[in-house]
Each structure stands twice: as C-alpha cells, then as structure tokens.
Amino acid sequence: MINLAIIGGGPAGLTAGLYATRGGIKDVVLFERGAPGGQITSSSEIENYPGVKDVVSGLEFMQPWQEQCFRFGLEHNMNEVSKVSKNGDFFDIFLSDGSKVEARAVIICTGGSPKKSNIKGESEFWGQGVSTCATCDGFFYKNKEVAVLGGGDTALEEAIYLTRMCKKVYLIHRRNEFRAVPITVKHIKENPKIEILTPMIIDEIKGDSSGVTGIIVSDVNTKEKRELNVPGLFIFVGYDVNTQVLRQDDGKMLCDTNDLGQVKVDLNMKTSVKGLFAAGDVRESAMKQVVIAAGDGAVAALSAMEYLQSQFN
Numbered sequence: 001m002i003n004l005a006i007i008g009g010g011p012a013g014l015t016a017g018l019y020a021t022r023g024g025i026k027d028v029v030l031f032e033r034g035a036p037g038g039q040i041t042s043s044s045e046i047e048n049y050p051g052v053k054d055v056v057s058g059l060e061f062m063q064p065w066q067e068q069c070f071r072f073g074l075e076h077n078m079n080e081v082s083k084v085s086k087n088g089d090f091f092d093i094f095l096s097d098g099s100k101v102e103a104r105a106v107i108i109c110t111g112g113s114p115k116k117s118n119i120k121g122e123s124e125f126w127g128q129g130v131s132t133c134a135t136c137d138g139f140f141y142k143n144k145e146v147a148v149l150g151g152g153d154t155a156l157e158e159a160i161y162l163t164r165m166c167k168k169v170y171l172i173h174r175r176n177e178f179r180a181v182p183i184t185v186k187h188i189k190e191n192p193k194i195e196i197l198t199p200m201i202i203d204e205i206k207g208d209s210s211g212v213t214g215i216i217v218s219d220v221n222t223k224e225k226r227e228l229n230v231p232g233l234f235i236f237v238g239y240d241v242n243t244q245v246l247r248q249d250d251g252k253m254l255c256d257t258n259d260l261g262q263v264k265v266d267l268n269m270k271t272s273v274k275g276l277f278a279a280g281d282v283r284e285s286a287m288k289q290v291v292i293a294a295g296d297g298a299v300a301a302l303s304a305m306e307y308l309q310s311q312f313n
C-alpha cells in the first residue's frame with residue numbers, strides 16, 4: 001500500500017510529487033508511461049515561465065524539474081496506468097502490465113493533447129511555425145501576419161489575442177458559420193486586424209529549414225486557391241483530455257467530468273470522490289500553461305497531504 005499515487009509526470013505531476021515528498025509524505029509514486037516532462041517537451045521553445053529568462057526548448061526546460069522532484073524521495077514507476085478504481089477507503093491503480101498497486105490517495109495529472117488537423121506539412125512544421133497555443137507562441141510573431149484555423153470559441157478567442165501583437169490575422173474556417181458564442185463572433189467581425197476566410201480549408205503548409213513560410217488555402221465551394229505568406233499558423237481543432245484511466249468497467253467515470261470530458265474540481269483540486277484529486281490540463285477550465293499546471297500540482301499535493309493526515313493518522 002502506498003500513500004499517494006500521482007498519475008502523469010508533466011509539470012502538474014512533477015510539482016505534486018515535489019510538494020508531497022518535500023512535505024514529508026512517504027511512499028509517493030509517480031506513474032508516468034514515458035520519460036517525465038509532459039507535452040511541453042515537444043515544444044521547441046518556451047519563454048513565458050517566470051524566473052526562466054532565457055528561451056529554451058521544452059526538453060531542456062523540463063530537465064531540472066525531474067532532478068529536483070526526485071531528490072526528496074519521489075519514486076518513478078515507468079508504467080502506463082490503465083484504470084483507477086475506488087475500493088472502500090483506498091484506490092486500486094491498475095497498470096497496463098497487468099499488475100495492481102493500492103494507494104490511500106490519488107492525484108490525476110494525465111494532461112491532454114491538442115488535436116491534429118492532418119494537413120499536409122503539419123507534422124513537418126509542428127513547433128516550427130505550426131502552433132496550438134497563442135499565449136505560448138504569439139509573441140514570436142510580433143508585427144507579422146499569421147493564420148488561425150478553427151471555428152470554435154478557442155480559435156476565435158486566440159485569434160483576438162493574436163491581434164494584440166500581430167500585424168494581421170487570417171481566420172480560416174471550413175464553414176460560413178462559427179461555433180463560438182455570438183459575442184465573440186461579433187468581436188471577430190468588428191476587429192479590423194482580422195480577415196475572415198470562409199468557407200475555406202488549408203490544403204498545404206509550406207516551409208523550409210527555417211520553418212513555415214506560407215499556406216495554401218482553397219474555397220470549399222469554388223475550389224479557388226490562394227497563397228498566404230505567413231510564418232505562423234495556429235491550429236485550434238479541438239483538445240483531447242487524457243481521462244481514460246477514470247473510466248470504470250460499467251462505462252461510467254470514477255468522478256464527475258464536464259461535457260468536454262474534463263475533470264471537475266474545486267479550488268483545492270478536489271474531485272467529487274474523497275481522496276481523489278486532479279491537476280493541470282486534465283481539469284475543468286484549465287488555462288493550459290506550464291505555470292498553471294505546476295500551481296495546480298502544488299495545490300493538489302497540499303490538499304492530498306491534508307486528506308491523508310485527517311483520514312489515516
């Protein structure tokens with residue numbers, strides 16, 4: 001029996017592990033299916049984490065996190081978790097190698113990932129001009145023209161955000177109507193820096209060794225093509241949260257989730273199940289930033305410590 005199981009070793013999970021072990025909790029295990037670090041390790045640069053003034057790659061950025069987090073006794077179990085269930089006062093952590101671990105408390109930090117559009121050139125220029133986060137990468141395109149793909153709330157809000165630093169934003173959507181709330185659509189239509197291209201699709205992302213140099217778009221109805229010489233393309237076609245571990249044998253989720261599948265938590269990162277906490281991109285209304293995931297992880301660990309103290313001491 002372990003005290004605390006942390007599922008997922010991104011910024012949220014690593015921070016939770018640091019706070020729990022440094023706070024004196026013994027037998028804290030981080031279950032991470034790969035090398036710890038999380039989605040930021042796929043980014044070529046991060047420059048918005050407070051205190052880190054140099055622009056570094058996501059991989060470099062996460063290196064010292066592991067070192068620091070494991071210093072206080074956090075154990076890394078390099079396994080994929082297939083399911084977490086409640087068993088009386090405890091939790092069963094089922095691993096994909098067939099084994100099972102019992103835990104008194106659990107923090108879910110399994111994160112998520114932006115959906116890919118599968119446009120030609122997307123994988124090649126992922127992180128080299130193709131981005132899924134305006135807050136993260138918008139600044140790199142200061143006074144330049146960029147394109148945004150998508151028609152939902154996120155796409156439109158991110159397009160508006162980009163107009164604060166970019167010269168012009170092309171908003172590309174395959175339908176004439178947007179799925180975003182009417183007030184956001186109104187703001188988009190009134191923004192002089194945004195050119196709406198609908199119903200349009202992107203046929204190809206073009207580039208060279210320096211990254212994206214442009215995109216080819218075509219009209220869904222007329223098939224007419226146009227080339228946009230943009231160095232940046234922001235893709236917002238959905239986001240998958242990794243909550244499979246919470247699905248029980250009867251198909252229900254272990255704790256409450258919202259319509260988007262995100263885990264519902266309170267301000268202390270407590271879920272609807274006692275002893276079960278969630279932190280980072282997997283939780284409801286997450287801002288999907290490293291600094292926020294880390295903050296969540298710290299809060300969840302402090303809440304879990306309080307829970308362990310009150311229930312088992």
Ligand SMILES: Cc1cc2nc3c(=O)[nH]c(=O)nc-3n(C[C@H](O)[C@H](O)[C@H](O)COP(=O)(O)OP(=O)(O)OC[C@H]3O[C@@H](n4cnc5c(N)ncnc54)[C@H](O)[C@@H]3O)c2cc1C
Nearest residue numbers: 008010011012033038039040081111136280281288289290
């Ligand atoms: C390309 C890119 C660029 C970004 N740039 C920035 C930036 O510049 N600034 C910024 O602040 N944010 C940036 N972000 C966002 C940031 O990476 C995320 O907000 C942050 O990583 C979320 O942390 P997390 O710990 O909640 O989840 P994640 O980072 O997603 O980590 C979750 C971890 O859980 C593991 N996991 C999932 N399921 C299981 C399972 N069943 N068993 C075991 N392990 C599991 C995964 O392997 C993963 O390591 C970027 C994201 C991307 C994709």
